[in-house]
Amino acid sequence: MRRLWFDMLWRTDWILFGSLLALTVFGLLMVYSIGASNDVGSLLQFKKQIIAVLIGGLAMVLLAILDYRQLKSLGMVVYAGGMALLVSVLLFGSTVRGTQGWFKIGSLSLQPVELAKVAFAVFLASYFARHVYKKLNWVTFFGSLFAMLGYVAPILMQPDFGSAMVIVAMWLIGVAFAGLRWKAWILLIIIGSLGSFMVWHYAFKPYQKDRLLAFINPQMDPLGAGYNVRQAQTAIGSGGILGKGVGQGSQSRLRFLPEASTDFMFAVMGEELGFVGLTVVLGLFGVLLIRILFIGRRSEDPFVGIYCGMITGMIGLHVLINAGMNLGVMPVTGIPLPFSSAAASSLVAGYVALGVVQSAAVYSKNI
Numbered sequence: 001m002r003r004l005w006f007d008m009l010w011r012t013d014w015i016l017f018g019s020l021l022a023l024t025v026f027g028l029l030m031v032y033s034i035g036a037s038n039d040v041g042s043l044l045q046f047k048k049q050i051i052a053v054l055i056g057g058l059a060m061v062l063l064a065i066l067d068y069r070q071l072k073s074l075g076m077v078v079y080a081g082g083m084a085l086l087v088s089v090l091l092f093g094s095t096v097r098g099t100q101g102w103f104k105i106g107s108l109s110l111q112p113v114e115l116a117k118v119a120f121a122v123f124l125a126s127y128f129a130r131h132v133y134k135k136l137n138w139v140t141f142f143g144s145l146f147a148m149l150g151y152v153a154p155i156l157m158q159p160d161f162g163s164a165m166v167i168v169a170m171w172l173i174g175v176a177f178a179g180l181r182w183k184a185w186i187l188l189i190i191i192g193s194l195g196s197f198m199v200w201h202y203a204f205k206p207y208q209k210d211r212l213l214a215f216i217n218p219q220m221d222p223l224g225a226g227y228n229v230r231q232a233q234t235a236i237g238s239g240g241i242l243g244k245g246v247g248q249g250s251q252s253r254l255r256f257l258p259e260a261s262t263d264f265m266f267a268v269m270g271e272e273l274g275f276v277g278l279t280v281v282l283g284l285f286g287v288l289l290i291r292i293l294f295i296g297r298r299s300e301d302p303f304v305g306i307y308c309g310m311i312t313g314m315i316g317l318h319v320l321i322n323a324g325m326n327l328g329v330m331p332v333t334g335i336p337l338p339f340s341s342a343a344a345s346s347l348v349a350g351y352v353a354l355g356v357v358q359s360a361a362v363y364s365k366n367i
Contacts, residue, residue, distance in 0.1 A: 012064065013361045016291040019284045020339060020354060024053055024347075026281055027340030030268050033246045034261045034342075045261055045342045048108070052344035056351030063355025067363050071356060072303050075126025079147065082119030085112035086154040093158075097334070101158040111345035113155055113163045117314055118353045120151055120167060121174075125307035128178040132302070136178045144175060162333030166317055173313040177306045228264065231257045232326040236270035236278075243274030261342040263334055266326040281340070285319050292357055299364035308360065311353045318346075
């Protein structure tokens with residue numbers, strides 16, 4: 001038994017764990033800074049973040065100990081569980097900022113779509129691992145397409161366009177890793193073009209159109225849809241090379257920057273830690289993503305390769321969208337910065353996702 005535990009610790013990817021831990025510490029420091037610098041000195045979000053880290057860390061450890069092949073065999077069950085969460089939140093969930101996407105239990109809240117993203121990655125990797133041989137055939141392709149749309153539909157009904165976009169991107173990465181034929185890529189371009197037209201005219205709410213229009217031209221509504229972006233850009237620009245110092249960010253401290261601890265955490269880091277701090281944070285994300293891809297590439301199990309590719313895409317896209325909307329080069333979609341923003345559901349789901357990756361590192365061959 002002692003030798004078994006030693007082997008597990010030896011095969012654990014400590015570089016991945018170290019980068020994750022560093023990102024979490026950066027996030028905790030910034031959340032504490034925002035809470036402590038406010039006039040009321042509220043540390044409620046910081047306390048919630050600590051709880052989320054503990055829950056997520058425990059889940060990651062348990063999943064790392066569990067052989068991922070047991071989870072792999074439950075792909076359909078995991079998919080059904082994710083679907084149940086997405087449907088339940090439409091029936092019984094609470095509405096926050098125009099989106100019915102949260103379960104509220106006292107002062108705690110759960111956003112099911114974050115866990116559904118991980119569930120979708122587990123399902124699709126399991127599905128492709130069972131049905132794909134060298135190239136993705138049409139039956140399997142359309143089966144995965146309908147499975148993806150099954151998740152996207154209730155997410156858009158919340159509505160949560162940002163998360164729906166992430167699910168679509170994860171599916172595209174999954175089919176690419178599974179060996180999608182070039183004819184199918186052409187079909188996807190046609191479907192995507194028609195789908196974008198339909199979504200703009202029939203699915204988007206007025207405020208979502210305003211966000212996209214403000215993204216194209218923030219000056220058109222500087223006190224409305226473009227206000228957040230302008231304040232985030234001001235915060236990042238004012239940080240300079242080394243930043244103003246932890247707790248000294250005027251944009252977040254004086255409440256000029258809305259949702260500072262969640263959607264606009266990247267701007268807070270830019271203002272308080274400066275260009276050097278942002279470079280370190282982005283470098284840590286780079287190390288994390290490279291290690292996930294490394295584990296997927298070295299494994300002989302196609303499930304691990306596809307799953308790691310999808311999780312890399314999920315985390316990478318979250319970083320890209322959050323940083324992009326803070327810099328004003330992408331529309332504001334409400335996607336938090338992974339492992340750093342005060343978004344408990346996202347943090348726990350991220351730890352769960354990496355728990356499966358660590359399990360693959362421990363139990364896969366050639367790693």
